[in-house]
Amino acid sequence: MALETTELKESMFRGDPVAHARGWPRHVVDRATWLEIVVGLAEGQGDLLGLWSDGEAVHMAVMERAARGFAIVTLECPDKSYPSVGRLHPPALRLERAIRDIYGVEAEESPDARRWLDHGRWGVRRPGAAAPSTDAPNMADSYEFLPVEGAGLHQIPVGPVHAGIIEPGHFRFTANGELVVRLEERLGYTHKGVETLMAGATLARGARLAGRVSGDSTVAYAIAFAGAVESALEMKVPRRAVYLRALMAELERLANHFGDIGAICNDAAFALMNAHCGVVRERFLRANRQCFGHRLLMDRVTIGGVTADVTPGAQNQLRKLVEETKALVPRLIELFGDTTSLQDRTVGTGHASSELVSKFGCGGVVGRASGRAFDARRTPGYAPYEELSFTLGASTEGDVDARVWVRFDEVRSSLSLVEQILDILPGGEWKNEAVPAPGAMREGVALVEGFRGDILAWVRIGADGMLERCQLRDPSWFQWPLLEAAIERNIVADFPLLNKSFNCSYSGTDL
Amino acid sequence: MLKFLLQGLALSSLTERAPPPADDAMAELASRLESASRRKLGRSLSIREVDAGSCNACELEIHALNNAFYDLERFGLRFVASPRHADVLLVTGPMTKNMREAVERTYAATPDPKWVVAVGDCACSGGLYAESYACEGGVDKVIPVDLHIRGCPPEPVALLEGLIALVEA
Numbered sequence: 012m013a014l015e016t017t018e019l020k021e022s023m024f025r026g027d028p029v030a031h032a033r034g035w036p037r038h039v040v041d042r043a044t045w046l047e048i049v050v051g052l053a054e055g056q057g058d059l060l061g062l063w064s065d066g067e068a069v070h071m072a073v074m075e076r077a078a079r080g081f082a083i084v085t086l087e088c089p090d091k092s093y094p095s096v097g098r099l100h101p102p103a104l105r106l107e108r109a110i111r112d113i114y115g116v117e118a119e120e121s122p123d124a125r126r127w128l129d130h131g132r133w134g135v136r137r138p139g140a141a142a143p144s145t146d147a148p149n150m151a152d153s154y155e156f157l158p159v160e161g162a163g164l165h166q167i168p169v170g171p172v173h174a175g176i177i178e179p180g181h182f183r184f185t186a187n188g189e190l191v192v193r194l195e196e197r198l199g200y201t202h203k204g205v206e207t208l209m210a211g212a213t214l215a216r217g218a219r220l221a222g223r224v225s226g227d228s229t230v231a232y233a234i235a236f237a238g239a240v241e242s243a244l245e246m247k248v249p250r251r252a253v254y255l256r257a258l259m260a261e262l263e264r265l266a267n268h269f270g271d272i273g274a275i276c277n278d279a280a281f282a283l284m285n286a287h288c289g290v291v292r293e294r295f296l297r298a299n300r301q302c303f304g305h306r307l308l309m310d311r312v313t314i315g316g317v318t319a320d321v322t323p324g325a326q327n328q329l330r331k332l333v334e335e336t337k338a339l340v341p342r343l344i345e346l347f348g349d350t351t352s353l354q355d356r357t358v359g360t361g362h363a364s365s366e367l368v369s370k371f372g373c374g375g376v377v378g379r380a381s382g383r384a385f386d387a388r389r390t391p392g393y394a395p396y397e398e399l400s401f402t403l404g405a406s407t408e409g410d411v412d413a414r415v416w417v418r419f420d421e422v423r424s425s426l427s428l429v430e431q432i433l434d435i436l437p438g439g440e441w442k443n444e445a446v447p448a449p450g451a452m453r454e455g456v457a458l459v460e461g462f463r464g465d466i467l468a469w470v471r472i473g474a475d476g477m478l479e480r481c482q483l484r485d486p487s488w489f490q491w492p493l494l495e496a497a498i499e500r501n502i503v504a505d506f507p508l509l510n511k512s513f514n515c516s517y518s519g520t521d522l
Numbered sequence: 523m524l525k526f527l528l529q530g531l532a533l534s535s536l537t538e539r540a541p542p543p544a545d546d547a548m549a550e551l552a553s554r555l556e557s558a559s560r561r562k563l564g565r566s567l568s569i570r571e572v573d574a575g576s577c578n579a580c581e582l583e584i585h586a587l588n589n590a591f592y593d594l595e596r597f598g599l600r601f602v603a604s605p606r607h608a609d610v611l612l613v614t615g616p617m618t619k620n621m622r623e624a625v626e627r628t629y630a631a632t633p634d635p636k637w638v639v640a641v642g643d644c645a646c647s648g649g650l651y652a653e654s655y656a657c658e659g660g661v662d663k664v665i666p667v668d669l670h671i672r673g674c675p676p677e678p679v680a681l682l683e684g685l686i687a688l689v690e691a
Contacts, residue, residue, distance in 0.1 A: 130619075130620045132619040132620055132622065132623075133619050133655050133656055134619075134655070135655050138655045138656075151623065171621065171624045172572060172605075172624050172628050174603035174604065175571075175601075175603070176571045176581050176584055176585055176601060177573070177581065178573050178576070178578055178581065179573050179574075179575070179621055179624065199620055200575065200618065200620045200621050200624070201573070201575040201576070201577075201615065201618055201620075201621070202575070202618055202620055202656050203575055203616060203618055203651045203654055203656050203657055204651070204654035204655050204656035204657065207654065207655065208650070208651065208653070208654055216650075219650060220650055223577045223579070223650060223674075224577065225577060225578060226576070226577035226578040226579025226580070226581075226582060226675065227578055227579070227582060229579065270582075270585075283523065283526060283527070286589075286590060287526065289586075289588070289589035289590065290536060290589060290590050290591070292586075292589070293586060293589050293590075293591050296586070306583070306677060307579055307582065307583075307675065309579070309674065342525070342526070346523055346526060349523070350523055516578065517578070518575075518576065518577045518578050521575075
């Protein structure tokens, strides 16, 4: 098939605009325009932010790089198929496999026809489709891992039950001696059917489900979901609530970054750092509970605002904790940077190339440690971050060491952000009680920076005010495949270290 | 590094007093346990954590048991890497169908006498996912459960109360 090169930003705003879409423009395009956009993505003119279906059409969220333009394009699929995005732009491959498993909508000429979320155990096929197939066997299907050929190779299967306190997934290593020549992931073990549960749910139930897609990012997911609903219904959020949301998001980021820094060092057999980081993390979780009534801040962000306010006393405690932590961070940095046995394990280990990170539109620490300076708090940006000053963590080294340093950078930024928010926290209301009736079908979208990277939330709300469709795209969709690339030519024993430095979410991608 | 190590000697411990075992956990265990298995296991338990599809929040709080404030190991409780080393399976999540076989095999690999603790609302009853096509809806749909620790997620103190009940019961 001959494919013409056109400007991505020209084709992604072509087609019929959808009147009830809010937030970003959405256009219904023809197959030719769809393919033009795919070519534009493959050429690096833009990043794929999400690809999903509702059983009737496929939708693709795209960011144009040069102008930083955001749009959603839709292709109707009356015959339940569409031209594959992943054929030319590999980051879409797993998303396409997930769409096929849940909705039965096929990517034409897809180079990977294997199932992804569906392990053949649900007793149903295409559970999200209008007509699910219930005659599916409730037993394991065979699954072909990609072939690896060569002399002296052996395979090491790991998981889904791992040796640590960690989520389930399967890793298939092919090694030559100790050297990994290929890693293939098989995920889907934590698939809970979130998209199907969302369809027809009330907005309140939708918010609870969104807050539990990935438990460590509950604030970021709740803000993304609430943001998408608020954009759909054109709701105003009180200023105090906007700042309290940002405060919670930064507290979540701090707790997770400290947990990760400690855990990475622990996987390099340096338990001292883990012990100290574990103490800091615990202190922040206790501060969360004191300020907002829940250690992980679940269900604290709601549509129209937040469900808990912070007292002046708790604010003072939090301020004190931030001061103590600011004094401790340089010492932790010294401990990390000056411990040569630790540097020996982390420097040069698990290199993620800047080309791949760029191609996959990889967000969060993984992207920023390999030179991709993207942060949803900056682009497209959302309140209140334009009123706050912060620096992004940055490195171009792309190894485990770089990912630790970027986390240290971001810990310092978040500590400063918490202080700034406490300094200027506006008074007044923190919850907009009335969720307006939609009156007609509405759609909204939000892109929010969690500790792991950018989370895309897209909702369609029916005229009755119930959720018709909700799409939550975890940053890990575009990070997991890079883990497979980054382990190549490393030794098997370095995998836990590398895996922890990525810290991709299983539950967030299995949904 | 030396500074950190010296500081550890100079400062008092962060570890907090243990909570008493939870009453309802004791009651639940008393009806489940036979004194014979109690004598065999002694006062030390090895725990294998199994995620049966959780959102990872329960895992975060289980991790916290190892930090300096809770210091789980002082009770003779420790996390081990294999079910073959374990006395207790600590299971989280709404038991997804995709994890069912792995959990059954993990249970079979754990030597007798063994106990199963369901951690979190999802593991106890399926939680928000109870109606899903992809979930069994609670750990006891697949393997017998001896103790339930509720919460979304349960706080570390609640986990400690339940686990201490295991060694006290």
